[in-house]
Amino acid sequence: MTDDVSQQRWVGTNEASSAWADAAREVLVEVAGHYPGLITYADLAEQVQVRTGLRTRSPFRSWIGGVLATVVARVRADGLPPLTSLVVNRTDGEAQTEEAVAHARLTCYRRYADDIPAEVIAAADAEARAKEVQAQEAARARSVRPSRPRTPRAPRERAQPTPEAAPKICPTCFVQLPASGICDECG
Structure with missing residues (x-):
């Protein structure tokens, strides 16, 4: 919104949260527009403050989670991909990414980016088809249980009283007579 330092003002985190969420969504859409775009929490916090002109002295770790929660709610309501999956702690040497997060990121890139390599799309589509086939086979296996042949059981014998x-x-x-077998009366 503004890069002019003279137009920035210092606010509390609650006062700026909604505006920061709007700006965060814009930033995340831009990040999603370039494969494999990612942004750190710190960079996102700085960008939303610069774009809105609303600054805070609170550390970003104390308020960025609330801003991203608002973004999640708004994105879900609009039926958009999970843009917040593009936010990471560090962009250097990210070792392993959970499968669900990787899938969410690819969903964002597919929606907004024009530069996704064709082999990435082909691999993701093949993996999705394989998972779908696997799920169908598992469902079939659950619904068609092999029946065990019934062996007739012998009737249960009841203990006769x-x-x-x-x-x-x-x-x-x-x-x-008592248990001793000797009469108490006659002896």
């Missing part, structure tokens, strides 16, 4: 033994009775006094 054992009938209680009839109590022993004293032949003399006709009283039930």
